[in-house]
Amino acid sequence: MFGRSDKKDEKAEAEARRIEAMKTSIEAALAHLKAHAEAGNTDRCEAAAKRLVETLKNPKLPTDYAKQARGVLDSLLLHGFMKATALAAKGALDAAKTDDIELRSKKIKEAREKLAGAMKYKAPAEFKSQCERLIEVAMLSGGVKQKGPTKAKPLDTAPKVENRAKVSNEAYAAAEQAKTEQEATAAEQAKGAAQDKRPAAPKSRAHL
Secondary structure (H helix, E strand, O other): OOHHHHHHHHHHHHHHHHHHHHHHHHHHHHHHHHHHHHHOHHHHHHHHHHHHHHOOOOOOOOHHHHHHHHHHHHHHHHHHHHHHHHHHHHHHHHHHHHOOOOHHHHHHHHHHHHHHHHHHHHHHHHHHHHHHHHHHHHHHHHOOOOOOOOOOOOOOOOOHHHHHHHHHHHHHHHHHHHHHHHHHHHHHHHHHHHHHOOOOOOOOHHHH
């Protein structure tokens, strides 16, 4: 009897060790899943979650433990998709600010896809509303810059900054020269007018 009891105890202990090892493996997998969720890497999140779901189906795992682990898994998937949605929405806004229309469209599409995933994992309705507003703002931003001159902003024909000092000096010199020439001309005209107004010289007495 004692021999059978010892064997049963050894078998139970071995089974308990296997279950503990399984739990350790599950917890390590959840830690990796958390890292992917924090980075918003939903592809890796879902791949890791798929493997974990199969592991949690093992009937040897305590039911309460498996249920708790599944709850953590679902919450991490939700977090990953919410993070990915937020990152994509921010990327769309940043692209709109730099007027990168192609990137903006790509990020808007990505944000919508990630938002759908977040809602699948029961994201709050408030989160959905906030993300939809961000996406709408991104859609209405950017793409309004017109290349070339417009009525509001005509073509700037002024010299470049580095050339303006040189142009200003040349213009000043030309203006001074024109002023000098005008003053000389005015002086000549005044002199001629003065000569015309002089009284005529008296006639010689020889002609009287």
